[in-house]
Amino acid sequence: MTESTSSKKKRKRSLETVPVSSPLAARRSGRRDIKVGPKCTCDYCGVDITRTLYFRCAECPNFDLCLSCFSVGVEIYPHRSYHPYRVISYIAEFPFCQGWTAEEEENLLDALLMYGLHNWQLVSEYVRTKSKTKCEQHYHQVYLQGVTAPLPNLDFKTTLTAISMKEQEEPESAQEWKEAEQATKEVSIVKVSPDESSILSGFLPKRKDFDVEYDDNAEATIAELQILEDDTVEERLLKMKLLEIYDLKLQERERKKDAVLRWKMYDVNQVNEDLEKLGNEDSKWMELFFNLGQFLSKEELDTFVQFMKQDMAYRSELVRLLSYRANGISNFKEAEEFERQVVRRVEELEQRLDRIKHSPLYESNQREDIEKKKMKKVSSNRVVASSSTDYKPMTLSTGMKDYDKLSFMEKAFCSAIHFKPSDYFQFQQMVKKLAENKKTKSTSHSPWIVDWPQQR
Structure with missing residues (x-):
C-alpha cells in the first residue's frame, strides 16, 4: 500500500517539474498555448x-x-x-535558415x-505554409544533419528582408504550381460507373x-420536444399536434422517395x-404530366x-x-375538294396582297396613314393634357345643405365628382329603393349588375 502511494507521488512530482509553457506540457494537456513576442x-x-x-x-x-473590424469601418472615439493607417504584418525573428520563420519552426516542432x-x-x-517534403527535408538538414545537431545552429545570421523572402518563396510556389498542373494533366478521364453516377445525385x-x-x-421541430408528467392538457395537445405534423412530413418524404426510386431518377x-x-x-407532353409520376409508374404514365x-387528335378531327x-x-x-379550294383561295389572297403592297398607291396610302396616326396621337395628347390641367375638384363649403352629415371619405367623393351634399343623399336614397324593389320583385334587375352570357 505504501509503495503504490510513494510511486504516485513520484509521478506527480515528475509531472509538476515540466514547465507549463513547454511543448511537452501542451501535448499532455491537449492544448497549444506557446506564445512568441508581445501579445496584440x-x-x-x-x-x-x-x-x-x-x-x-x-x-x-x-x-x-x-x-x-477594419473592413466594416469600425469607429471608437x-x-x-477615414484616419490614415499602417498595415502591420507578423514578422518572426531569428530564423534558423533562409525561408523558414520562427513561427514555422515552432509549428514544426509542435x-x-x-x-x-x-x-x-x-x-x-x-x-x-510548407509541404510535407519541405518539412521532412528541413527537419533532417537542420536538426539531424546540422553542425550543432540535435540543436539548430544559433550562430546563423540572416540578412533577409521581407522583400527578399518573398522573392525566395516565389520560385517554390511556381514550382509547386507546375507540379500540380503536370499531375492534373496525367490524370486520365475515368468513365462514371452506375454506382458513382448514383453517388453524384446524392443517392x-x-x-x-x-x-x-x-x-x-x-x-428540428421535435428535436428538443419532451412530454413531461407535469404538462398541462393544452401543452400535451400542442406537443401531440407537433408529432402529427412531423408524421405527415415523414409520409410525404417516403412518398417522394418511393417515386424517385421507382423512376430511377x-x-x-x-x-x-x-x-x-x-x-x-x-x-413537351412529358413535362406537362411529369408531376403525375409521383402517383403512377413509368409504364402507366407513358400509357396515360x-x-x-x-x-387531342380526336378532338382536332372532330x-x-x-x-x-x-x-x-x-x-x-x-371534303377533299373543299380543302383544295381553301388552299387555292389562300394562295390567291397572298398573291393579291403582294401585288397591293408593291403598288405605288399602297406606299402613298401607307405614308398618309402614318401621318394621320401621328396627328391623332399629338391631338389626343393635347386633349388629355388640357383636360387634366383644366379639371379641378369642387370646393364644398359648410353652408351647403347636409354638409355636416357627410363623412371625410364622402366629402372627398362629392368634391371629386362635383356632387352637392343634398344631391348625394338623394342619389343614395334612390339606390336603396332600387335595392328594396329587387328583393320584393325577383324579375327586376339592379342597374348596377350586368348579366354576362354564360360560356359553354
Whole structure:
C-alpha cells in the first residue's frame, strides 16, 4: 500500500517539474498555448492579432484593428474610419535558415511532438505554409544533419528582408504550381460507373438512402420536444399536434422517395439517355404530366400520355368534321375538294396582297396613314393634357345643405365628382329603393349588375 502511494507521488512530482509553457506540457494537456513576442489584440473585438495581419491607426496612439473590424469601418472615439493607417504584418525573428520563420519552426516542432516523425502529411497541415517534403527535408538538414545537431545552429545570421523572402518563396510556389498542373494533366478521364453516377445525385445505393432527404429540417421541430408528467392538457395537445405534423412530413418524404426510386431518377446516365430518346413533342407532353409520376409508374404514365395524345387528335378531327358540316359537306370526296379550294383561295389572297403592297398607291396610302396616326396621337395628347390641367375638384363649403352629415371619405367623393351634399343623399336614397324593389320583385334587375352570357 505504501509503495503504490510513494510511486504516485513520484509521478506527480515528475509531472509538476515540466514547465507549463513547454511543448511537452501542451501535448499532455491537449492544448497549444506557446506564445512568441508581445501579445496584440484588436481594440474593438478583443481578438488576438499577434500572429496575423492587422491595421494600426497613424493618428490614434496604440489603436489596432483586426481585418474583420477594419473592413466594416469600425469607429471608437476618437478614432475615425477615414484616419490614415499602417498595415502591420507578423514578422518572426531569428530564423534558423533562409525561408523558414520562427513561427514555422515552432509549428514544426509542435506538430512533431503531437504526430510523430513519420506523419509528415499531418505535420504539413499543422505548419500550413510548407509541404510535407519541405518539412521532412528541413527537419533532417537542420536538426539531424546540422553542425550543432540535435540543436539548430544559433550562430546563423540572416540578412533577409521581407522583400527578399518573398522573392525566395516565389520560385517554390511556381514550382509547386507546375507540379500540380503536370499531375492534373496525367490524370486520365475515368468513365462514371452506375454506382458513382448514383453517388453524384446524392443517392447511396447500398443504403437505399439519400444524403439530403426531402424536407431535411423536419426533425428540428421535435428535436428538443419532451412530454413531461407535469404538462398541462393544452401543452400535451400542442406537443401531440407537433408529432402529427412531423408524421405527415415523414409520409410525404417516403412518398417522394418511393417515386424517385421507382423512376430511377438517381441514375444520372439513365435520365440523360431517356431525355435524348424523347422527341420535342414527346418531351413537351412529358413535362406537362411529369408531376403525375409521383402517383403512377413509368409504364402507366407513358400509357396515360399516349391516351392524352390520341384524345387531342380526336378532338382536332372532330372540330374539322364540324367545320365541314357547317359548310354543307356530307362526304369525304366533297371534303377533299373543299380543302383544295381553301388552299387555292389562300394562295390567291397572298398573291393579291403582294401585288397591293408593291403598288405605288399602297406606299402613298401607307405614308398618309402614318401621318394621320401621328396627328391623332399629338391631338389626343393635347386633349388629355388640357383636360387634366383644366379639371379641378369642387370646393364644398359648410353652408351647403347636409354638409355636416357627410363623412371625410364622402366629402372627398362629392368634391371629386362635383356632387352637392343634398344631391348625394338623394342619389343614395334612390339606390336603396332600387335595392328594396329587387328583393320584393325577383324579375327586376339592379342597374348596377350586368348579366354576362354564360360560356359553354
